[in-house]
Amino acid sequence: MNLSILIPLLNEDESLKELYTWILSIMKSNNYTYEVIFIDDGSKDNSWSIIEELSSENPNVKGIRFMKNYGKSQALHAGFAKAQGDVIITMDADLQDSPEEIPGLYEMITSQNFDLVSGWKKKRYDSVVAKNLPSKLFNWAARKTSGVQLNDFNCGLKAYKNVVVKNVEVSGEMHRYIPVLAKNAGFNKIGEKVVQHQARKYGETKFGMERFINGFLDLITIWFLSKFGKRPMHLFGAIGSVMFIIGFFAAGFIGCSKLYHMYNGMRYSLVTNNPWFYIALTTMVLGTQLFLAGFLGEIILRTKNNEERYKVSKEIN
Incomplete structure (x- = not known):
């Protein structure tokens, strides 16, 4: 199978049929063998009913439904486990990611032998203050901290070799940092492709300013895990040992100072009076x-x- 297209979603019933039709036209025009896996992350609208309908029409459409909202990272983790294609494409369900980019991403994986290709929404249609500026700051910090030179860590449109998704552990809110996780796992050929960003057509964004705060906190976490995740004693043990030795010698100096004063008959104050x-x-x-x-x-x-x-709670196909 050429492609597995993973689409995590939350309350996107208005856009699913249009997105599916768009993807289907790309698959047919390029003669791809494919599967489309929708991961319903606890939607409260009619998203799952639409997924069931699409699956009954086309056996290549598969679905995973969570019992409640667990987050995008968990949705991708479930999709990665189910995916069977040689190349895995992830994209959002809100029509802001264009399926027209799929052939280009696929070509970079198969012909140029990239392990992972991340989309770069160079021209965005989001609010400058609410999303663009925080996103630029976030991406700058991510590049400096991780060493992965990508311009858009937040872009949901990415392509992976199958072996990559089977060997990265996506948990918590780490979906932004899958390229970093891939690099830490030994997949070093990471590319980037400028992709088209579309204005949201239906509904409202599910992400607010808190995602950037959480993103920075996750960045610190992933930096620590990449450095010391397999050897916490190297950090905590080293700092603890240095602090103990400093304190021990300081206490020894205070004790020797008191003994010196006692031996020479000099006046001295109680040790507890010394800060x-x-x-x-x-x-x-x-x-x-x-x-x-x-x-x-x-x-x-x-x-x-x-x-x-x-x-x-449910799976289709």
Whole structure:
């Protein structure tokens, strides 16, 4: 099978039939063998009914329905697990991603041998203040932190080799950083393609300013996981050990100073009257706690079980 097209969605019943018809025309004109997988992330409208209708008309249309809204990352994770195509295309269901871009993305994967190709919506139709400026700042920070030189991490239109999606673990709100996760997994040939961005035709955006705040927090998380996710003791243990040693020597200096004064018959104050005593004590306590945090992290890493991150209520095909 040439293509698996994954479409996570939430309350997009107005756009689904139009999107499906558009995708179908592209598949037929290019003679692709394909599957279209809709992942309904707990929609409250008629989205699932439309998916069932499309599936009854075309066996290449498949569906996954979550019991409630779990988030885009979980939807993509479920879609990645089900996808069978040689090339996986992800796109949003709101018609802002153009299916006309699919052949170009497919060609970059198959002919130019990219592991992953990310879309770049160079010209956008979003609000400049509400989305464009925060997005530019976010993408700049993501490039500097991750080392992946993409201009648009947030673009939902991406293409992957099958082997990539089967070897990246998408959880939490990490769907923005799949290229970073792919790089960390050893897939280094990551490309970018300028794609057309369309103005939203139906409904309202599901994303607000909070997604950029969450995005920055997730960026910090993924930076930490890429650096120390497999060896937390290297960070917490190292910092904890340094802090404990500093505190220990500071306490030793205070104790030796008191003994010196006692031996020479000099007046001295109680150790507890010296502020450095409390600084040294606090430093040793914090150092011990950080060391133990690293130790516990190593134990958890070696004993953790895979958790069920979402519940599927129905599947089609």
